Amino acid sequence: MLNKTRLLTPGPTPLPERVRLALARDMIHHRKKDFAAIMDRVQPRLQQLFGTSQPVLPLSSSGTGAMTAAVYGLFSPGEKVLVVVGGKFGERWRNIAASRHLEIQEVTVPWGHAVDPSAVEEVLDRDPEILGVLVQLSETSTGVLHPVQELGAITKKRDCLLVVDGISGVGLSPCPMDKWGIDCLLTGSQKGLMLPPGLALLALSSRAWERAAATEPGCFYFNLPKERNKLAQGQTLFTSPVNLIVGLDESLDMLLENGLEAVYAKQWALTMLTRTGVQAMGLTPYVKERFAWGITSVLVPEGLDGTKLLAIIADRFGVVLAGGQDSLKGRILRIGHMGWVDWADVLGALQAVKSSVIAMGGSCPPGDPLGKAMEAYLAALELPPGTPPPNGN
Amino acid sequence: MLNKTRLLTPGPTPLPERVRLALARDMIHHRKKDFAAIMDRVQPRLQQLFGTSQPVLPLSSSGTGAMTAAVYGLFSPGEKVLVVVGGKFGERWRNIAASRHLEIQEVTVPWGHAVDPSAVEEVLDRDPEILGVLVQLSETSTGVLHPVQELGAITKKRDCLLVVDGISGVGLSPCPMDKWGIDCLLTGSQKGLMLPPGLALLALSSRAWERAAATEPGCFYFNLPKERNKLAQGQTLFTSPVNLIVGLDESLDMLLENGLEAVYAKQWALTMLTRTGVQAMGLTPYVKERFAWGITSVLVPEGLDGTKLLAIIADRFGVVLAGGQDSLKGRILRIGHMGWVDWADVLGALQAVKSSVIAMGGSCPPGDPLGKAMEAYLAALELPPGTPPPNGN
Numbered sequence: 001m002l003n004k005t006r007l008l009t010p011g012p013t014p015l016p017e018r019v020r021l022a023l024a025r026d027m028i029h030h031r032k033k034d035f036a037a038i039m040d041r042v043q044p045r046l047q048q049l050f051g052t053s054q055p056v057l058p059l060s061s062s063g064t065g066a067m068t069a070a071v072y073g074l075f076s077p078g079e080k081v082l083v084v085v086g087g088k089f090g091e092r093w094r095n096i097a098a099s100r101h102l103e104i105q106e107v108t109v110p111w112g113h114a115v116d117p118s119a120v121e122e123v124l125d126r127d128p129e130i131l132g133v134l135v136q137l138s139e140t141s142t143g144v145l146h147p148v149q150e151l152g153a154i155t156k157k158r159d160c161l162l163v164v165d166g167i168s169g170v171g172l173s174p175c176p177m178d179k180w181g182i183d184c185l186l187t188g189s190q191k192g193l194m195l196p197p198g199l200a201l202l203a204l205s206s207r208a209w210e211r212a213a214a215t216e217p218g219c220f221y222f223n224l225p226k227e228r229n230k231l232a233q234g235q236t237l238f239t240s241p242v243n244l245i246v247g248l249d250e251s252l253d254m255l256l257e258n259g260l261e262a263v264y265a266k267q268w269a270l271t272m273l274t275r276t277g278v279q280a281m282g283l284t285p286y287v288k289e290r291f292a293w294g295i296t297s298v299l300v301p302e303g304l305d306g307t308k309l310l311a312i313i314a315d316r317f318g319v320v321l322a323g324g325q326d327s328l329k330g331r332i333l334r335i336g337h338m339g340w341v342d343w344a345d346v347l348g349a350l351q352a353v354k355s356s357v358i359a360m361g362g363s364c365p366p367g368d369p370l371g372k373a374m375e376a377y378l379a380a381l382e383l384p385p386g387t388p389p390p391n392g393n
Numbered sequence: 394m395l396n397k398t399r400l401l402t403p404g405p406t407p408l409p410e411r412v413r414l415a416l417a418r419d420m421i422h423h424r425k426k427d428f429a430a431i432m433d434r435v436q437p438r439l440q441q442l443f444g445t446s447q448p449v450l451p452l453s454s455s456g457t458g459a460m461t462a463a464v465y466g467l468f469s470p471g472e473k474v475l476v477v478v479g480g481k482f483g484e485r486w487r488n489i490a491a492s493r494h495l496e497i498q499e500v501t502v503p504w505g506h507a508v509d510p511s512a513v514e515e516v517l518d519r520d521p522e523i524l525g526v527l528v529q530l531s532e533t534s535t536g537v538l539h540p541v542q543e544l545g546a547i548t549k550k551r552d553c554l555l556v557v558d559g560i561s562g563v564g565l566s567p568c569p570m571d572k573w574g575i576d577c578l579l580t581g582s583q584k585g586l587m588l589p590p591g592l593a594l595l596a597l598s599s600r601a602w603e604r605a606a607a608t609e610p611g612c613f614y615f616n617l618p619k620e621r622n623k624l625a626q627g628q629t630l631f632t633s634p635v636n637l638i639v640g641l642d643e644s645l646d647m648l649l650e651n652g653l654e655a656v657y658a659k660q661w662a663l664t665m666l667t668r669t670g671v672q673a674m675g676l677t678p679y680v681k682e683r684f685a686w687g688i689t690s691v692l693v694p695e696g697l698d699g700t701k702l703l704a705i706i707a708d709r710f711g712v713v714l715a716g717g718q719d720s721l722k723g724r725i726l727r728i729g730h731m732g733w734v735d736w737a738d739v740l741g742a743l744q745a746v747k748s749s750v751i752a753m754g755g756s757c758p759p760g761d762p763l764g765k766a767m768e769a770y771l772a773a774l775e776l777p778p779g780t781p782p783p784n785g786n
Contacts, residue, residue, distance in 0.1 A: 198634035
């Protein structure tokens with residue numbers, strides 16, 4: 001009773017009431033016309049979300065399932081790919097590629113930094129046998145936004161597919177697939193899409209479809225060409241995650257009702273709010289530039305135990321944040337501000353962080369960090385999304 | 394307004410209100426203690442459902458995902474397996490085994506019949522290199538119940554794993570994994586478990602775990618040993634289908650509140666109700682013996698168009714049944730009576746079938762088929778589940 005729980009992690013994210021009521025609807029059959037009608041209604045809006053004229057396939061899996069589907073469906077053992085590794089999910093690309101017995105060229109980036117497109121271009125120039133570049137849009141473990149648009153400009157001139165994990169990026173910051181020359185874009189349901197986990201979405205470019213058609217799929221469960229054939233009938237290859245598709249129908253309505261630009265503007269403004277707020281309370285954002293629009297990572301103040309800080313924020317104030325993973329465990333907080341989260345939720349999270357730092361004996365400079373944060377939010381809403389603030393963030 | 398829709402297909406099945414409200418709960422994080430508490434609460438009840446002391450792994454996939462996980466996690470390319478093929482899902486086992494490049498010995502059974510255990514034994518006697526037998530508990534495409542207990546008696550004496558697809562069987566008829574010597578039992582959420590599709594469950598025997606530990610998993614997304622390690626922390630390897638696990642917590646309460654025996658007794662009695670009813674209205678059950686306890690297949694009367702019959706049953710009476718698949722398309726109706734379906738729902742389905750047959754110009758013998766069906770139901774409830782009725786069905 002004392003606190004409401006506020007889930008501000010970089011996924012899963014809170015569910016809107018409209019979506020929750022849709023999830024609670026009674027079951028319908030996945031091979032009957034009522035379901036096909038929903039699939040048909042969902043499809044053009046998914047294409048709008050992905051910025052593509054290609055079909056967007058729904059898969060019954062987590063996001064990692066879709067990453068597996070991409071690697072196992074586009075590349076055969078022994079083929080060469082370049083993997084951008086600058087965090088836990090870059091490592092996941094590498095591990096999936098290794099499990100498929102691909103030859104891996106790794107472009108390593110220090111955690112907290114975005115890849116330099118020219119570093120990728122150099123490797124591709126040296127080795128024309130590299131058939132794909134695997135990268136994240138948003139590297140969820142650090143909060144970095146990789147320069148996918150610039151990478152697309154490099155790969156589209158070559159016989160090399162750009163495969164983008166957009167799990168914590170799609171629906172949060174722009175990633176128009178066709179325009180940017182992305183060959184495979186995938187996401188999960190539990191981030192920008194405001195749904196529970198368990199549904200993944202994946203689209204291929206026409207040249208990626210050619211590759212998929214010529215590749216023996218490495219895993220029976222993930223057969224992209226057969227999924228595409230079934231989609232033409234408003235179905236999935238195997239049993240659909242029906243209630244997530246019904247929920248998706250609702251969440252797409254919400255995402256598109258004021259246009260995607262309004263969603264991106266909100267996400268950018270929330271990012272400005274969060275960064276301004278944490279800086280005004282004396283904390284340091286972990287990512288200096290090219291930060292993602294749905295997650296802000298913050299260094300835990302020197303001398304404080306990050307795991308304990310996270311526990312106080314949750315137990316005393318009801319605000320659920322994520323900590324760091326692997327080498328960043330205990331060293332950063334990750335504040336998720338994606339999906340069904342608004343300015344007041346984030347202000348609450350900022351105050352919970354501040355009060356908890358002070359409760360642990362840390363200090364914050366005097367001033368009005370929440371007021372400054374709100375100013376930054378309102379100012380950001382007035383400018384095109386992505387415009388750097390006048391005072392630099 | 395005229396009709397309520399009644400979903401009586403062999404999966405997905407209707408959702409109880411308790412489950413639907415659980416599915417609508419707001420999101421919680423899959424790596425935090427609240428979720429781990431649910432996972433810990435669910436696990437012993439899943440073990441009870443499966444009849445095993447081994448862990449039961451939740452996977453974010455359809456049932457076919459779990460079938461893939463079993464084949465790709467227990468067998469390596471070039472190894473030999475025996476596949477029982479007597480319907481569409483036996484064919485699915487074969488196709489998954491082929492995609493894993495296994496050497497396949499097929500025991501073919503005419504559709505509508507159960508496999509003869511001695512036919513399996515003969516093949517195993519001839520070829521001791523066969524490392525696994527893949528079979529369905531309930532072959533959903535026909536409504537046959539394969540003799541899994543008898544197969545277990547054969548395989549447990551050999552170095553040969555018994556791998557059972559229990560997708561439309563678990564929670565519907567007895568299948569105690571440890572007692573029957575089953576080495577891998579798997580199911581999906583959308584049948585006896587009264588949940589939406591999207592969650593699969595899989596358990597291995599101790600000797601199957603040894604095999605899994607010695608096998609390089611064929612697909613990154615399905616890594617059974619790593620899943621087991623994560624389960625010990627109340628987590629899954631990749632993002633959990635959170636709201637289905639929350640729903641599972643509720644549906645297991647319902648399934649176990651009067652004991653599993655009561656669930657099986659109900660399922661058997663519904664089966665007796667359905668078979669008696671269709672026979673009393675002059676229709677012929679497709680499966681003569683060894684029929685499943687959650688689905689009754691019925692031959693479409695000579696001269697009637699089965700696809701049209703199905704459409705009339707749905708459009709005029711709101712009763713959604715399944716038709717036949719592949720070579721049985723248009724030739725059978727499949728009445729699902731599994732999960733959150735009771736006697737009155739099935740009586741409604743029977744009446745809808747009868748009225749639709751008559752509407753299409755077919756005839757039914759005079760008499761009171763629903764009354765007879767109800768008598769058979771009540772009589773079956775008085776006897777141990779599985780007891781054949783005195784007049785033979």
